[in-house]
Each structure stands twice: as structure tokens, then as C-alpha cells.
Amino acid sequence: MAACVPRNIEYNKDLTGIMSEEEAEKMIESVGIRERRTCDDTTCASDLCYAAAKKLIDDNGIDPQSIDMLLFMSQSADYRCPATACILQHRLGLSKECAAMDLSLACSGYVYSLSCAMAYASLPGINRVLLLDGETFSKLVNPRDKVNVPLYGDAGTATLVEKGDFDESVFILNTDGSGEDAVKIPAGMRNPVTSQSCEEKERENGNWRNDLQVYMDGMEVFNFAIRVVPKGVRNILSATSTAIDDIDYLVFHQSNRFMTDFFTKKLKFDPEKVPYCIGRFGNTSSASVPLTIVSELQGKLNDCKNVVMCGFGAGLSWGTANIHFKDCKISDIVEY
Amino acid sequence: MEIDEFIGKFAEIFDDTDASALTAETKFRELDEWSSLSALGLLALADEEFDVELKAEDVRQAETIADIFSIIQSKL
Numbered sequence: 001m002a003a004c005v006p007r008n009i010e011y012n013k014d015l016t017g018i019m020s021e022e023e024a025e026k027m028i029e030s031v032g033i034r035e036r037r038t039c040d041d042t043t044c045a046s047d048l049c050y051a052a053a054k055k056l057i058d059d060n061g062i063d064p065q066s067i068d069m070l071l072f073m074s075q076s077a078d079y080r081c082p083a084t085a086c087i088l089q090h091r092l093g094l095s096k097e098c099a100a101m102d103l104s105l106a107c108s109g110y111v112y113s114l115s116c117a118m119a120y121a122s123l124p125g126i127n128r129v130l131l132l133d134g135e136t137f138s139k140l141v142n143p144r145d146k147v148n149v150p151l152y153g154d155a156g157t158a159t160l161v162e163k164g165d166f167d168e169s170v171f172i173l174n175t176d177g178s179g180e181d182a183v184k185i186p187a188g189m190r191n192p193v194t195s196q197s198c199e200e201k202e203r204e205n206g207n208w209r210n211d212l213q214v215y216m217d218g219m220e221v222f223n224f225a226i227r228v229v230p231k232g233v234r235n236i237l238s239a240t241s242t243a244i245d246d247i248d249y250l251v252f253h254q255s256n257r258f259m260t261d262f263f264t265k266k267l268k269f270d271p272e273k274v275p276y277c278i279g280r281f282g283n284t285s286s287a288s289v290p291l292t293i294v295s296e297l298q299g300k301l302n303d304c305k306n307v308v309m310c311g312f313g314a315g316l317s318w319g320t321a322n323i324h325f326k327d328c329k330i331s332d333i334v335e336y
Numbered sequence: 337m338e339i340d341e342f343i344g345k346f347a348e349i350f351d352d353t354d355a356s357a358l359t360a361e362t363k364f365r366e367l368d369e370w371s372s373l374s375a376l377g378l379l380a381l382a383d384e385e386f387d388v389e390l391k392a393e394d395v396r397q398a399e400t401i402a403d404i405f406s407i408i409q410s411k412l
Contacts, residue, residue, distance in 0.1 A: 023371065026351075030373050147372070205372075219392035222376045226383050258373070262380050 002056035002331040003157040003294035004048045005281060006039035010138075012150045019146055027150055032257025036153030036282035038138040043336065045076040045134035046084045046091075048156025051334050053092055053132055056158040059331045064093045067160075068126040070100040073113035073133040073286055076140075077102060088132060099126075106183065107253045107313025108173075109133060109286025110157075111321045115171040117161040131159040135285040137214065140185060142200065144208035147218055151255070153282030156336075157290035167304070167324035170240050172232060176316045182220040183314035187212045222259060225312050230266045232310055232320035240322050242306070244269055249297060251309040254278035254288035286311065294330050301328040337385070342405050345385060349377035360402035382408055 012033055015024050028034055039048070049072065057064060070092070072085035085100035094100075099120075103113050110133050117129040134156030141148045187197050197211035209215060229252070237244055250269055252260040257278055264274050275296035277288075284291055289309050293301075301307070305325045312318035337345075339360050347355035350369045364370055375395050382390040388411045390404075398404045 026371065026373060217392065218372055219375055219379065219395065222379055223389060223392065226379065227389065256376075258376065259380075262384075266384070 001157070001159050001290060001294050001328060002052040002059070002334065003155060003287075003291050004051040004055070004334040004336050005037040005153070005155045005291070006043060006048070007335045008038055008040065009035050010038050011035045015150055018144060018149065024150075030258045031150065032276065032278045033150055033282045034279045036138065037155065039136055039154045039336070041139075043136070043154075044078050045074045045136045045154070045156055046072070046078050046088055046132075048136070048154065048336055049074075049132035049134040049158060050088060050091055050156070051336050052134075052156045052158040053088070053130060055331045055334045056130075056160055057092070060160070060329055062128075062160065065095045067094050067098055067128045067130045069117075069120050069129040070094060070098055071103055071113055071117055071129060071131045072101070073103045073105065073109045073131065074135055075104055075106060075109075075285070076134070076136045085132075092130075094130075105286060105317055106315065107255060107283075107285050107288070108311040108315065108317040108319045110289040111171065111309055111311040111319035112173060112317070113286070114159065114161070114321060114323070115173060115319070117159070118169060121161045121163050127163045129161045131161060133157045133159070133287050133290055135287050137283070137285050140212070140214045142207070142209045142213045144200075145213070146205070146207055147216055148214055151283045153284050155281060155284040155287040155291045157287050157294065159290055164326075166326055169321060169323045170236060171319060171321045172236055172239065173319040174228065174232070174317070176224075179220065179224060179316035181217070182224065182316060183214065183216045185212060185214050221313070222256070224316050225255075225259060226262075228318050229310055229312055230263050232312075232318060233263075233267055233308060236308060236320045236322050242322065246306060247308050248273065248305045249300075249307045250274050251289050251292050251307060253311045253313065254281070254292055255283045255313070285313070295333055298330040298332070301325040301330065303327065339402065339405055343401060345381055346378075346401055346404075349374050349381060358401060360400065360405070362401050363399050364401055364404070365399070378404065386412060388412065
């Protein structure tokens with residue numbers, strides 16, 4: 001596994017233009033995000049993923065021609081058409097026999113796309129699947145949106161899934177589309193982009209946004225997560241007949257430390273085994289789970305490790321997985 | 337749980353607001369320390385202490401601590 005983050009650091013203590021110093025301090029303390037990496041206008045999620053993939057390929061001496069499939073999980077595609085995975089296949093020098101496609105989900109995305117990568121890798125004729133998961137959500141936030149500005153950072157990650165002698169991994173994937181409005185960017189085919197979509201308007205609680213920027217109902221999302229995340233972890237444990245103390249690491253989507261600390265407490269799980277990178281990188285949407293693994297678990301997944309991961313967010317969509325890592329080589333984080 | 341005990345739990349959401357500064361009739365949104373993050377603390381409190389799902393709308397409609405307490409009671 002490998003990951004790449006932009007060089008540029010934004011500090012949440014500097015957000016005093018949109019909130020008081022005291023509010024900023026409380027938010028840093030509670031949500032747990034001190035700083036975030038954000039990319040410039042010319043950098044895409046695919047650039048960050050490309051750099052992570054190059055690092056993974058170089059560090060592990062992987063022949064690019066040996067990769068049978070490329071998956072790109074993102075909601076920050078280069079273009080509306082064609083799929084970014086096709087562009088990355090060519091950029092990375094992968095074979096023309098390589099299947100490539102984009103997958104689209106928000107914060108639950110890594111768990112979902114890993115299930116796809118593993119399902120394909122278990123088919124005859126596919127030995128190696130390169131999963132690239134990257135987001136640049138910082139570009140979709142209005143600078144006068146107090147809710148979202150302090151949260152989002154950008155990152156790209158690469159995971160290589162290989163056929164081999166591994167213990168069985170288990171996924172539980174869920175959806176509740178009745179909550180589609182909880183996190184939303186309204187512009188799309190349903191609401192075609194016009195000059196009016198770009199007009200910034202004052203919305204709830206003095207937050208500003210246009211229709212191409214992300215809205216989040218924090219309380220709805222929190223409520224949703226309380227209902228599904230601890231239960232998701234319990235369900236995966238019972239589906240795999242695993243005792244909670246047999247989990248080596250529990251990796252949550254990095255959205256809000258106050259919330260995931262609450263889940264850890266609720267599950268009576270050892271907080272030492274819950275890695276966080278939210279303080280340094282913020283919420284990187286679907287890239288947050290692999291970014292946490294790369295930044296916090298380097299050198300720790302050398303032999304067999306039992307990892308539970310949980311992603312949850314827009315959709316509403318959530319997924320929990322129990323993955324048995326075996327000799328997983330994790331590269332140093334690359335800066336772009 | 338009685339309202340007095342609930343007020344104690346409610347105060348624990350905050351860092352600098354003491355339970356002695358709160359009554360059942362306190363309009364919680366007028367507290368200096370109230371923020372959208374305290375609202376999340378309140379949802380967590382309802383879940384942890386009562387196993388009750390407090391909706392964002394419930395919190396928006398309530399004015400006083402007693403309102404919140406009675407909404408939680410009605411869901412038990």
C-alpha cells in the first residue's frame with residue numbers, strides 16, 4: 001500500500017476569518033483536525049493516486065504489465081467522460097489487457113472498492129488488481145462554510161490486491177438511500193449546471209455555498225453513524241466468530257474524532273488499537289481508511305494481522321470489513 | 337432518571353458550564369458554550385444513557401433542557 005498527500009498544509013487554527021478563536025480551538029479539540037493537506041487547482045485526485053501507485057510499483061518491484069485490473073474509486077474524476085481509470089491505465093504504463101473502471105462512492109468507498117478488488121482477484125485470469133482511491137474534496141467546499149471548511153483534506157492512495165494464500169476476508173455492505181440529502185452536492189444531471197448554479201447563496205446558520213459545493217447536515221450524519229457503525233462492527237465480529245479483543249486494529253473512516261472515540265468506548269474496545277491520522281490530514285473521504293493504514297500502520301502489518309475497517313457517509317452508504325493482512329508492505333507517504 | 341440527574345449529564349457535554357448554572361427551564365441554545373458540537377454531544381448522551389435516537393429535528397424544536405428530557409422520555 002502507498003499514499004500521496006499534497007505538500008500544502010492548511011491549519012485550522014487559522015480559520016478565525018469564519019469563526020472565533022475559541023470556536024476554532026473547540027473544533028480542533030473535539031473533531032480532532034489540526035491541519036489538512038489541500039492541493040492547488042491544477043492537481044487532481046488522479047495525480048495524487050498516480051504518485052502513490054508509482055511509489056507502490058517502485059518500492060515493491062512490480063511489473064506494470066502484471067496488473068490485470070485497475071479500479072479508481074473517487075468522486076473527483078478528471079472529466080465527466082472518459083473514466084479516469086482509463087487515463088491512469090495509460091499513464092502508469094499498464095497493459096492493454098488490463099481492465100479499468102471508475103467506482104463512485106463517498107466515505108464508504110474504500111471498503112466497497114476493496115470488496116470489488118478482492119472479488120475480481122478471486123476470479124480465474126485475474127491475479128493482480130490495483131485499487132486507487134483518491135479525493136480532492138477540499139475543492140468542493142465553500143470557504144465561508146463553517147461546517148465543511150475545517151474538515152476536508154485531499155489524498156490519493158494505492159492498494160495492490162494479489163491472488164494468494166490468504167485467510168478469508170468478510171465484508172458487510174449497506175445502503176439507505178432515504179438519507180440522500182444528508183450529504184449532497186446538488187449539481188449534476190438532475191440539476192444541470194447553469195450560471196445560477198455557481199451563484200453563492202447564504203444558507204442555514206450563515207453558511208455560504210453554491211450548487212457545485214458540498215452540503216452536510218452534521219447532526220443527521222452523526223445520528224446515522226451512531227445507529228450503524230458500532231452495530232456494523234458487532235455484526236462483522238459475529239459473522240466471523242471473532243472476539244473483539246482478537247482484532248489487532250480497528251480503522252474508522254476519519255471524519256470526526258469525538259464521534260469515533262465515542263464508538264470505541266461504546267464497543268469497549270482498546271483505544272490504543274484505533275489508529276488516527278485525522279489530526280494531520282483531516283477527512284479525506286474514501287481515501288481516509290487507506291491513508292490511515294499507510295500513515296499509522298507502516299511496519300505493523302508484517303505478519304498476519306486481523307483488521308476491521310469501517311467506512312460510512314454520503315448515500316447514505318456504509319460498509320464494514322474484516323481483512324486478514326499478511327506481510328503487507330507499506331511505503332512511506334509521498335508528498336506531491 | 338429524574339430531571340436533576342439529567343441536568344447533571346447535560347452539563348457534562350460542556351467544558352466550562354457547571355450543572356449549578358443550569359435548570360430545567362434553561363434555554364440551552366442561549367448558553368455561551370452551546371455549539372453544533374454540543375448538539376452532537378447531546379445525541380451521544382441520548383444514545384449512551386437512554387439508548388434513544390434523538391433526531392436533529394427534535395433538538396431543533398426543543399427550547400429548554402426540560403423539553404429535551406421530555407422528548408427522550410417519550411421515546412423510552
